[in-house]
Amino acid sequence: MNILISSAGRRVSLVRAFQKELKKVYPKAKVYASDANPQLSGACQVADGHFKVPMVSDPDYPESMIRQCREHDIQLVVPTIDAELLPMAINGDLFAENGIKAVIASEAFVEKCRNKREIHRFFEANKVAVAHEYSRDNYQLPLFIKPIDGSRSIDTYLIEEEEDLTDYHFDNDKLMFLEYLDHKHYDEYTCDLYYGKDHNLKCIVPRKRLEVRDGEVYKALTVDNVLIPYIKERLSHIEGAVGCLTSQFFKHKAEDKIYGIEINPRFGGGFPLSYLSGANYVKWVIQEHFLEETIEEQFDCWERNLLMIRYDDEILVHGYTG
Template structure:
């Protein structure tokens, strides 16, 4: 029986699905990579795959049943989510799918909830001994401050607020936002760290990559940097119930070892192709664990100071 992989909400993640296809080929696994989307015919990633499938929106009641039916019918044994809204629902059904021989690459519900609510993320950072910026309660904000949604992604609705008046005239719900001290871009560099955890939540690899330039909330120019590993490894090794690729957002001082944790997204991030190209082949890690039942060991065997310069490319579909 084949061991197929399904990448959910494949969208534009051409590099990610290609990484899974290469991992299957390199490991000589009998299987293929499939994609799903609400409109797979309009998904670049779905259109480079042999098979793709339409699934309803993840918040629809029928989503889990249709996903389960699809996995059984197509011999899909590994399901990889790619967007935040999928994570909590999949985490709730993780054991149910496991009983069917299907592995959902998602951390447990408790961790997903803590990562989705940025206030709980800060509590989580405290628990694992990771420094965070000072946060302000709504009734005692110190201006200027940095504001971001409690639950959000792709840098939407983030803003530097100069005064109470500016906050009062901003057309958003104040209680849905988080307020914190400003971390200066002149003093700090921003990094995303791709961290891999086994099914037993053992930290196996971490790749810090500097966000040299960002577009639409995703890295467009980046550089790997091994120097941060020693500043991160001890705290991140304490993270419980994690599985697969998690993306950690941090700020690192340009002149000292001061570091601040900002967010944790428990899924593959948009900039993962840089880590994969550097040699941190997390799709292969997943296949070795799940399909080949291999035990993984910690590794830093990836290329330091590798630069990624992203650009737009096209997928053309005749009679599309």
């Protein structure tokens, strides 16, 4: 009953959480990690074993993953980056034919999440407000520009003056011109949502983002606020949603305004705070996908006002050959 954390990169805390929870149930089971360059991956170094896989864009990626999973007796795969979600969802049947389960949403829902414009339509259909999208010839400053398929804050721009706009912004059809939600007036939250195999919402942990580096949270606080009933009312069931969904919301500091920003159907980089607060999504994944147990709603299982302050640490790899 081995598990793979794919594209593990820096997800040391996630690997350790799966090691801890898996070995409570199967003491001899292992948590593996894969990466395009495992020798330079901290998560691969702390895993029980690791192996190299092609880049997600490589046509051989799915077949390579399956070969490695069969070789290492891996029955469950947990993806961690946006780029691998759609290839895994598309090849879900192929994985299943080889005795491998991937904890991933349906292909249709992943496609929505990978397109920011589509996820805006999804939010609006579920009565969640979104930032207004301007046309190229009719916009208001300041505005926020981001790609429809981006991640990690890459290719995003805050435009405050007309001269900040360039031909690149106007000519790139993938860029969205959006109403700017000023952090002076809005707090930014990442909410870890858990959906069971029945696609019903089981838990919500809002994490207030206090400091972010390279698109990943470094300081955050668990908060019990209006986001919990707001999300429960609107997103209690999402067809195709499975496991941890990392969703982003902006909440106005003084007024009754909430905006949905995006959903990433995977464990996010800041998930360790939710896990350490008591929201044991890792355990629930094992219970559902290995033990065939049903997860009940557990909205009060986590510690409120828990502050996480992350820091850099060292992992030494002896005998590195490059």
